[in-house]
Amino acid sequence: MGALREVAASFVVPGPAGVAVRDRLRVSDADAAVLTEVGVYLGSLAAGDLAERSRQGPAHDAAGWAVRKRELTGRSSARWAGSITKATHDQWALARRGQAAHMAWLRGQIASIEARLARPLGAKADKRAGLARGYATRVEWHAKSRRLQTLKARLAVVEADWAAGRVRVVRGGKRLAHTRHHLEAAGLEEHAWRERWRAERMFLAADGESGKRFGNETLRVTDTGQVSLKLPAPLAHLANAPHGRFVLDSAVVFKHRGQEWLDRITVNRAVAYRIHHDVVRGRWYITASWQRAAPAPALPLQAALARGVVGVDMNDDHLAAWHLDMHGNPIGEPQRYFYDLTGTAQHRDAQIRHALTRLLHHARRCGAAAIAIEDLDFTDGTSREKHGRNKRFRRLISRFPTAKLRSRLVSMAAEQDIAVVAVDPAYTSRWGAQHWQKPLTTTTRTISRHDAASIAVGRRALGHPIRRRTTPPPSHQSDGAGHRTVQARPDTRRREGTRPHPPGPRTGCAPPGHGAKAGDQGAQHRSGHPAEHRSWQQDSLPLSL
Structure with missing residues (x-):
């Protein structure tokens, strides 16, 4: 058995540095026509600026940015040009980060396949020697060798784009662009697809500017x-x-964080706005966002855990939660908050938010000031070489909302003054089931592995070992109640052997030679009369009778 990996220390996740709220715009037909014309025109300018920025490559400097902004200013305005160029820089930087991540993934896949191709067919893995397992059959070996050449060709293309500073971005979304060639399968007609495509490529976003009226001179929302x-x-x-x-006929009211938004615009602090058209619903939305001047510092770990913690085990269809006190003891009953990750992105997002809302309400009812979650990262969990042919497990990991669930939880918990503690996910499910699932299962309550894992997550956040504490002794000395669960430390030698017997007699009586009647040897016999135990001898018979 290989050595267990070192468990990383738990930490409090810092809160969000920005805020975004959204509200519906009930625009008239005339307002919708003007917004569409402006958005399409500015979207064409944004597409051309992104192409020009991509052609400049990594040799971009302030002079090149000034030239691009000057050209856009003549075709729009100075503020619209600033918003477009900033959005272009953000999009280019995001695409570059995606290129770097894609290159790292390709190199990892190539190294994994080459290591397995070098092993004999059917060879088992050796973790101690660092040897990968071989492929099962010759057919699989041949298919993987062909895939290796495909990955190398793809890597060469990405490396060439990276060296030239060229990014590949589809304004409007690559998925929607591919849908154009499969309209029948998507259940769309051409005009419906074109409306979606036009709406996604529109540009109606403006960054805020402190000191200007209501914090934004380009897209302005008054008090x-x-x-x-x-x-x-x-x-x-x-x-x-x-x-x-151009003034819209409809007014907007930000009900969520409305007071915070109002406090900013009344003192002319910067607020960014974005107008978006949802073609499917036939609605217009406006999103306001701003950065907080000084994000609230993260609480110290001990202060966050002073009132206990709610341990959470994240799964693909539900959250398993259990409240633990500061000593690591589970309190109350386990809680499960289910969600459905099928359907549209809006449906999935709503399901996650609903589950997290119920989780936060449970934490407030329990009086806990912290929620412990696993610091999961499935970057390479969906690869074919890591899990082989287990497509079902790879698909499960692919749809697991790790990043979205964690970001949502952090932002929502910050509004409730609840800290989020991230713990190392190593062995939580295995050790939780080993030490907590059976003891907590009763005739009226069935504990799952996920419930036991939530206890393991909470105890790790509190700094306690996952193993249970020692069971109190039974009411009698026999083994009818089972053996005590005294557990020695892992570094204790001979911990698997039997416990040595203590010296001395097994009973509570006085040892030989001690006590009140130690000098009277006759009193040590079972009967009370010493004469009964005197030795006797029969007299010899007379010779003459």
Whole structure:
């Protein structure tokens, strides 16, 4: 058996540094037509600027950025040009990070396949020697050798793009672009697809600017909810207000974090806005976002765990939670919060938010100030070489919402003043089932492995070992109640052997030679009269009778 890996220390996850709220825009037909025309025009400018930035490659500098912004200013305005160029830089940087991650994944896959191809067919893995297992059959070996050449060709293309600073971005989404060639399978008609494609490629976003009126001069929302935008120069004829502005008929009300938003705009602090059109629902939305000046510092770990913790085991269809006190003892009953990850992205997101809301309400009812979760990372968990032909398990890991669930939980818990503690996920399910599943299962309560894992997560966050504490002694000295679960430390020698007997007699009586009647040897016999135990001898018979 190989050595267990070292368990990393637990830590408190820092809270979010930004805030985003969204509300619906109930626009009229005239407002929708103007927003569509402005969004399509600015979207074409954003697409051209992204192409120009990609052609510049890694040799980008401030002078090149100034030239691009100057060209866009003449075709729109200075503020729209600034928003477009900033969005272009963010998109290019995101694509570069994606290229780096893709290259690392390809190199890992190539190294794994080469290691397995070098092993004999059917060879078993040797973790101590660092040897991978061989492929099962000759057919599989041949298929993997062909896949190796495909991966190497893909890696060469990505490395060439990386060296040239060229990124490949589809404005509107690659999935929606592929849907254009499979309209019948998607159940769409061409005009419906074109409406979605046009809506996704529109650009109606403006960064805020502190010191300007209501924190944004391009897309402005007043304290009364009035929405207006600065029109580009070629579309100035659509203005219905002075200074080339267009004012929408509908007002907006941010109910969630509305007071925080109002406090910012009344002092003219920067707020960024984005207008989006959902073609499927036929609705327009506006999103306001801003950065907090000084994010709240993370609580010390001991302070966050002073009132216990709610341990959470994340699964692909539910969250298993259990409240533990500061000593690591489970309190109350296990809780399970189910969610469904099938359907659209909006449905999945709503399911996750609903489950996390119930989890936070449970933590507040319990009085706990912290929630412990596993610091999961399935970066290479979906690879074919890691899990072989187990497509079902790979598919399960692929749909596991690790990053989204954690980011959602951190942002939602910050509003409830609940800390989130991340723990190392090593062996939590295995050790939780080993030490907690059977003892907590009763005739009226069935404990699953996930419930036991939530206890393991909580105890690791509290700094306690996952093993249970010692069972108190039974009411009698026989083994009818079972052996005590005294567990020695892993470094104790001969811990698997039997316990040595203590010296002295097994009973509580006085040892020989001690006690009140130690000098009277006759009193040590079972009967009370010493004469009964005197030796006797029969007299010899007379010779003459």
